[in-house]
Amino acid sequence: MSEEVEAGFNTSLYVAVPLVTGFWLIVAAVGLILPFFLKNNKNRGVIGVSIVLTAICCYTFWLLAFLTQLNPLMGPNVETNVAAHIRRAWGGLGDEDNSEYPCFPNW
Known part of the structure; x- marks a missing residue:
């Protein structure tokens, strides 16, 4: 596509x-x-x-x-540690601002 x-x-x-x-x-x-x-x-x-x-x-x-x-x-109800693991596994460890997502703190 x-x-x-x-x-x-x-x-x-x-x-x-x-x-x-x-x-x-x-x-x-x-x-x-x-x-x-x-x-x-x-x-x-x-x-x-x-x-x-x-x-x-x-x-x-x-x-x-x-x-x-x-x-x-x-x-879906996802716990914070599971959400963090998903974020890491999908390559989402950039420097973007995550203030609107409380379960994704800035690392």
Whole structure:
């Protein structure tokens, strides 16, 4: 990848949301169209409503689960010595100012 990705730019948001939305719209459309092909069935309205309601509920659940992952309420709980080891292992022992990270004191 020669392009630099802008900080905070989430490409999965622009791919996953339209893809899943399109899928559940197709399922809902099937639920709306299917009853017209079931002319002799007395439960055709119930079948159509069940399919459309299933599509709405599944899409709503997926959308809420997806959106909550974009801005998590809490992060991992890492002890100070573990965080320091991770910092050393990943080569983060520069002279940068770490005043905003209390678990990473300036060495």
